[in-house]
Amino acid sequence: MRRLLPALLALCIATPLAAQTPPTTTTDTPLDTSMPAAAPADVASMDAIMAALYHVISGPPGKTRDWNRMRSLFVPEARMIPTRKTKDGAVRMRWMTVNDYVATSAALIERDGFVERELARKSDRFGNMAQVFSTYDGRTTKGDYHERGINSLQLLFDGKRWWIVSIMWVGETADMPLPPDYLPKR
Numbered sequence: 001m002r003r004l005l006p007a008l009l010a011l012c013i014a015t016p017l018a019a020q021t022p023p024t025t026t027t028d029t030p031l032d033t034s035m036p037a038a039a040p041a042d043v044a045s046m047d048a049i050m051a052a053l054y055h056v057i058s059g060p061p062g063k064t065r066d067w068n069r070m071r072s073l074f075v076p077e078a079r080m081i082p083t084r085k086t087k088d089g090a091v092r093m094r095w096m097t098v099n100d101y102v103a104t105s106a107a108l109i110e111r112d113g114f115v116e117r118e119l120a121r122k123s124d125r126f127g128n129m130a131q132v133f134s135t136y137d138g139r140t141t142k143g144d145y146h147e148r149g150i151n152s153l154q155l156l157f158d159g160k161r162w163w164i165v166s167i168m169w170v171g172e173t174a175d176m177p178l179p180p181d182y183l184p185k186r
Contacts, residue, residue, distance in 0.1 A: 038072035043161035046123060046130055049073055050153075053164065054116055054136075057105075061113035061141050067102045074098050074164045075156065081168040085176075093168070113141025119148070120184045130155040130162075135182045136169075148172045150182060 042052035056070045080101045083093040096104070108114075116138035123132045132153040139146040149171035156163045172178050 035074060035076050036068040036072040038161065039069070040161070042069070042073065043163070046125075046132065046155060046162060049155065049162045049164065050118060050121070050132065050134060054118055057109060058115040058117070059110075059113065061111060063113070064110055065106065067106065070102070071098050078164055079166045081166065083168060083170045085173070109140075112145075115139060115141065120182055122182065128157045128159070130157070133182060135178060135184075148178060150178070 039052075041048060043049050052069070052073055056066055056073070059065060078098055080096045080098060081093050082096075083091060085091050116136050118134050119137050120135040121132060123130055125131075132151075132155060134151040134153060135148070136151055137146075137148050149169055151167055151169045153167050154165040156165050170176075
């Protein structure tokens, strides 16, 4: 039994560690272009795709958004990840596809009207990838909801157009105000 106990302990420790090791792949995954075709002007540059993203979700009450236009900006596997801090201080995030976002947000923003605009941007690019921190200001048309925060986007240039790979965002709070470096320069 004394010899068996260390072996069982080693197995118990190794099993969770092995389960955490990500699988490796030896082949590249081609870009799936099955999303609706994008307007070339929407995806020609980082500026263009950012403008299209903010434009497509914004509009007055009762205006149906062009959700296929939104889908056309993203790779099919893209994720949209809102984050927040709970009252007890725990950080939470929600993983959504673009279709999940449309299903959960379309009715509300179309009913109440919603406008989101970019206040400032910081971008880094290396080769075909870019990281964009985009400070936003979003509000309902009625003015009963207002939020500022930062969208963190990962973008990919495939040689022909830009794609959004993911967006993670967090809203500003009283205990986490937007840093001056992420606000418009005065």
